[in-house]
Amino acid sequence: MKAITQKDLNDPTSLVLEDVADPVPGEGEILVKVHTAGVNRGDLLQARGHYPPPPGASEIIGMECSGTVVANDTGEGPAVGSEVGCLLAGGGYAELVAVPVGQTAPLPEGLSLAETGSIIEVACTAWSNLGMAAGLRPGTAEGKKVLVHGGSGGVGSFAVQMLHALGCEVAVTAGSAEKLEYCRELGASKLINYREQDFAEELKGWADVILDIMGAKYLKGNIRALAPDGQLVIIGMQGGTKAEINLAPLLPKRLSIHGTTLRARPVEGKAEIVADAVENVWPLIADGSITHRVHETFPLAEAAQAHAALDSGEVTGKLALRVTD
Amino acid sequence: MKAITQKDLNDPTSLVLEDVADPVPGEGEILVKVHTAGVNRGDLLQARGHYPPPPGASEIIGMECSGTVVANDTGEGPAVGSEVGCLLAGGGYAELVAVPVGQTAPLPEGLSLAETGSIIEVACTAWSNLGMAAGLRPGTAEGKKVLVHGGSGGVGSFAVQMLHALGCEVAVTAGSAEKLEYCRELGASKLINYREQDFAEELKGWADVILDIMGAKYLKGNIRALAPDGQLVIIGMQGGTKAEINLAPLLPKRLSIHGTTLRARPVEGKAEIVADAVENVWPLIADGSITHRVHETFPLAEAAQAHAALDSGEVTGKLALRVTD
Numbered sequence: 001m002k003a004i005t006q007k008d009l010n011d012p013t014s015l016v017l018e019d020v021a022d023p024v025p026g027e028g029e030i031l032v033k034v035h036t037a038g039v040n041r042g043d044l045l046q047a048r049g050h051y052p053p054p055p056g057a058s059e060i061i062g063m064e065c066s067g068t069v070v071a072n073d074t075g076e077g078p079a080v081g082s083e084v085g086c087l088l089a090g091g092g093y094a095e096l097v098a099v100p101v102g103q104t105a106p107l108p109e110g111l112s113l114a115e116t117g118s119i120i121e122v123a124c125t126a127w128s129n130l131g132m133a134a135g136l137r138p139g140t141a142e143g144k145k146v147l148v149h150g151g152s153g154g155v156g157s158f159a160v161q162m163l164h165a166l167g168c169e170v171a172v173t174a175g176s177a178e179k180l181e182y183c184r185e186l187g188a189s190k191l192i193n194y195r196e197q198d199f200a201e202e203l204k205g206w207a208d209v210i211l212d213i214m215g216a217k218y219l220k221g222n223i224r225a226l227a228p229d230g231q232l233v234i235i236g237m238q239g240g241t242k243a244e245i246n247l248a249p250l251l252p253k254r255l256s257i258h259g260t261t262l263r264a265r266p267v268e269g270k271a272e273i274v275a276d277a278v279e280n281v282w283p284l285i286a287d288g289s290i291t292h293r294v295h296e297t298f299p300l301a302e303a304a305q306a307h308a309a310l311d312s313g314e315v316t317g318k319l320a321l322r323v324t325d
Numbered sequence: 326m327k328a329i330t331q332k333d334l335n336d337p338t339s340l341v342l343e344d345v346a347d348p349v350p351g352e353g354e355i356l357v358k359v360h361t362a363g364v365n366r367g368d369l370l371q372a373r374g375h376y377p378p379p380p381g382a383s384e385i386i387g388m389e390c391s392g393t394v395v396a397n398d399t400g401e402g403p404a405v406g407s408e409v410g411c412l413l414a415g416g417g418y419a420e421l422v423a424v425p426v427g428q429t430a431p432l433p434e435g436l437s438l439a440e441t442g443s444i445i446e447v448a449c450t451a452w453s454n455l456g457m458a459a460g461l462r463p464g465t466a467e468g469k470k471v472l473v474h475g476g477s478g479g480v481g482s483f484a485v486q487m488l489h490a491l492g493c494e495v496a497v498t499a500g501s502a503e504k505l506e507y508c509r510e511l512g513a514s515k516l517i518n519y520r521e522q523d524f525a526e527e528l529k530g531w532a533d534v535i536l537d538i539m540g541a542k543y544l545k546g547n548i549r550a551l552a553p554d555g556q557l558v559i560i561g562m563q564g565g566t567k568a569e570i571n572l573a574p575l576l577p578k579r580l581s582i583h584g585t586t587l588r589a590r591p592v593e594g595k596a597e598i599v600a601d602a603v604e605n606v607w608p609l610i611a612d613g614s615i616t617h618r619v620h621e622t623f624p625l626a627e628a629a630q631a632h633a634a635l636d637s638g639e640v641t642g643k644l645a646l647r648v649t650d
Binding site for chain 1: 540541544559560562566567568569570571572573575576577578579580581582583584585586589590
């Protein structure tokens with residue numbers, strides 16, 4: 001098959017399309033012919049050597065895709081010929097991928113095969129952190145105040161719509177008036193331009209839950225922005241990993257800080273997330289509460305250009321790679 | 326009534342018994358004649374000016390007691406004449422205390438009025454953090470690995486027995502062979518002398534849950550000791566409040582850090598904890614799984630001596646003050 005490989009491990013832009021061996025499905029895995037692969041920030045980190053795939057996973061970049069099942073000997077899950085979305089530990093930037101059967105999902109009603117290729121990673125990231133870890137679910141989320149950092153990004157724009165649909169009051173940070181306007185359209189009601197405003201000062205004690213992608217840089221501000229019983233969920237460390245922390249406010253306010261990544265979870269954990277997301281989030285896509293914005297789709301051979309585009313910070317919504325027709 | 330007051334706010338040892346005005350029960354509160362008041366580390370902090378009572382609470386020290394109901398106009402809860410244990414925001418070092426009705430509990434089966442005076446604070450602290458926050462409950466706790474720092478102390482010795490009864494594997498830290506032997510008798514199977522061993526090195530990646538009283542000093546070691554999906558619950562900061570934190574291990578291991586105090590919780594939250602503890606923990610006291618060790622009981626007038634004893638670090642179990650007969 002054809003797949004993207006990195007010629008020079010010291011050069012994250014050296015991504016080229018070449019012939020590699022077809023993947024062989026392992027125990028409990030099915031084989032999927034990839035139609036569209038989503039491009040995620042983790043992919044950029046992997047190309048820079050900072051985010052290796054978990055042991056046993058494909059070395060090929062790519063954490064999500066859509067495609068058609070071409071082999072399934074597991075005795076369960078989608079039949080050969082079915083169209084599916086796949087949450088991957090790796091291997092999406094390729095014509096074929098082997099995926100644990102529990103990490104496949106039906107296409108959300110109303111979404112094309114192309115669109116589905118870049119939705120499952122954000123959907124599972126948003127749902128596992130906000131719905132499952134922070135407990136913002138149908139029936140419990142109503143009226144909760146949630147701050148989403150990077151509200152116009154891939155995970156952010158999905159999370160804002162999902163939270164709005166669940167009845168939350170949503171605040172966002174973003175770096176321009178245009179991005180904030182986009183967040184407002186998605187359902188955010190508090191808009192904070194981080195270049196001009198101090199979010200912690202604006203929101204001190206307001207947030208029941210914060211979805212953070214900045215790590216160290218925002219840690220102090222996030223603690224200040226939390227309300228009593230508030231939960232900080234950190235899913236990215238774009239602002240570094242090492243910080244000073246003052247534990248003193250955590251105890252009387254009963255705050256919690258939770259770090260997660262989706263990729264490193266065991267297969268069973270991912271299957272549980274996919275199933276819970278299909279049950280709770282797919283209906284919000286089907287009824288139009290969550291729309292999926294694909295900012296741009298590149299041919300697979302132009303993976304390096306797609307990475308450069310995501311790295312520019314000028315993207316609202318998701319980027320994707322068209323692998324096969 | 327007679328109560329302990331602090332003559333000099335700059336001298337934590339200046340605790341004297343004197344006449345003060347009787348408390349007047351507010352909305353939803355009942356009046357209890359105190360029999361025995363428990364002595365807790367928070368009391369020492371309050372005498373040092375570091376742990377003020379929440380707004381509206383009694384300025385008198387004392388976060389728990391047992392006693393007899395002498396007035397109840399709330400229309401619910403225990404009748405006048407009933408013996409109860411009370412979880413207090415303050416006011417325990419006195420002959421009378423006003424307490425929200427939801428913060429009273431029946432005496433655990435098999436415990437005397439005197440013993441009950443120093444059990445409800447540790448029981449509610451252990452249960453709210455381990456049972457409610459960390460989810461170590463009947464049916465889910467079995468086989469979980471839990472590290473209890475200060476395993477021979479008031480909360481620690483209660484927590485070790487409770488966890489052992491719930492089927493957990495329990496590790497403890499303590500500062501002497503005698504204290505560790507005591508922890509072993511309570512049900513701990515991994516014994517770490519913190520003066521001789523590095524608990525993080527001994528337990529790296531072992532603990533599903535850690536109950537911590539040290540704060541900053543142990544933060545790095547606690548993160549290292551946690552297993553994937555591990556939860557650190559910080560209930561004390563005897564090792565300071567400011568630390569360097571490296572967030573990097575939190576994400577791939579999906580760790581969470583949760584700070585709590587019991588005292589600052591709203592009245593409804595405390596009522597919920599007391600009710601859940603009575604349901605889940607009282608049976609473990611009744612069947613002998615948890616024994617309550619009162620290290621020493623002082624007359625109320627000797628509150629300063631009781632504080633000095635707790636401060637010495639030489640106490641295994643709880644200290645109490647006998648208020649009335």
